[in-house]
Every structure is written in C-alpha cells, then in structure tokens.
Amino acid sequence: MKQHNLLGLGLALLFTASALTTKAEDKYAKAHIVMHSKDTMNIYVKSTSLYELQNRLEYKDAFGKIHVLTPNDVKSFYFVDKKDTTWFESKRGLNLGFLENDERSVYFMMRVSKNHVPLYYFVRAKNKREGFDEYTQYSPNYLVFYESDWYVMTETNYTSKLIKLFKVLKLGLGYDVLMDFEKLERDIKRDKYKFEEIPEIFEKYNSIYQSQNVR
Numbered sequence: 001m002k003q004h005n006l007l008g009l010g011l012a013l014l015f016t017a018s019a020l021t022t023k024a025e026d027k028y029a030k031a032h033i034v035m036h037s038k039d040t041m042n043i044y045v046k047s048t049s050l051y052e053l054q055n056r057l058e059y060k061d062a063f064g065k066i067h068v069l070t071p072n073d074v075k076s077f078y079f080v081d082k083k084d085t086t087w088f089e090s091k092r093g094l095n096l097g098f099l100e101n102d103e104r105s106v107y108f109m110m111r112v113s114k115n116h117v118p119l120y121y122f123v124r125a126k127n128k129r130e131g132f133d134e135y136t137q138y139s140p141n142y143l144v145f146y147e148s149d150w151y152v153m154t155e156t157n158y159t160s161k162l163i164k165l166f167k168v169l170k171l172g173l174g175y176d177v178l179m180d181f182e183k184l185e186r187d188i189k190r191d192k193y194k195f196e197e198i199p200e201i202f203e204k205y206n207s208i209y210q211s212q213n214v215r
Contacts, residue, residue: 124139
C-alpha cells in the first residue's frame, strides 16, 4: 500500500471493526508494542477510535483481563496483518491550540511516514448538536513536527500551512536540488494537491532532500 492511501485506511478502521479484530464484538487487534525501556510485547489492543488522539492504550491478557498503558509507558506500537503495518508513536509537547491539555501532555499519534520530515495523522472528534439531535463530527488532520514547531494541517488551512512550512524547509536544502523543490513549492501554491494527497507531497519532498546527498 502506498503511504498516501493511509488516510483511507485510517477512516476505514475508525468507522468499522476492521479486518484486524479478533472477534466482531470485541474490536481488539493484534499489535506489537515497544516500551520506553525497549522491552517489547505482542498483545491484542483495543482498536476502536485509535485515530483520535489517545492518552491510553487498552489491551487484554491471556485470561481476558483488561490492562491500560499510557504514552509514558509505550514508545510506539503497530498493528500488523498480512498486507499492512500501521504505526503509532508516543508524542510529547502537543500544544495544538484546540486541546484542553497543556503542552506537557503526551498522546499516541499515527505516523504516516518517517524519513527526514515525519508526517503524522489523527482524527479530531467533536460532539455537535442540531436541535434535539446529537452527533459526532470527525475532522482529519495531518501534522509535521519540525524545528520545535508543530504544523497542523486541516482540510481548510492545509495550503497556507504547507506554504509556511516549505519556506522553512527550503533553508535546509542545497543549491543542486532547489529547482525540483521550487517546482513542488509552486504546485502547492497553485492548489494542485488535494488534502488527502498531503502524504504524496512529503514523499516528493523527502525524495528531493535525500537526492542532494547522492548527486
């Protein structure tokens, strides 16, 4: 699966029980967990709504007892099936403005790509009311953490945030790759990329960045 298809994977797992569940009724999925101590665990993790920012991780032991781990306990974890691997990382200092918690908070966040500039993804869930009806509105977000700053990209602001970020990224490139970089930058400013194509943008950027070391 290409990285830019992970948005579809994320939404599919968010709204369905997913193919990774152990049973249709329990929604637990097989996962590999890496602790901060570097110890590892192979267990079944509760997979419901993991694409929202999470500050806890539930799993079942062999006796069916439920245990809880926090991002302070776990460095990363990933779900694995025969086709795909989906990674989540413990991230500190998420002062994202709309969160009630302060910048010391720690959350699990899905990692779309690593490379030179890592890209993350989460779905923000917000309760809404229309008359007597209540419903949950889901808003997807892509995030980049670069030089001590978070760049949060939504469906409405992603172009302006990308332009701001790319001004900073340009400073770290050599002259030999500037032409390729500036072409990508122009395409962003001309709105040639849709929100769901953001992973493709960072695939291209990371490819440009890596190529300056081999030319």
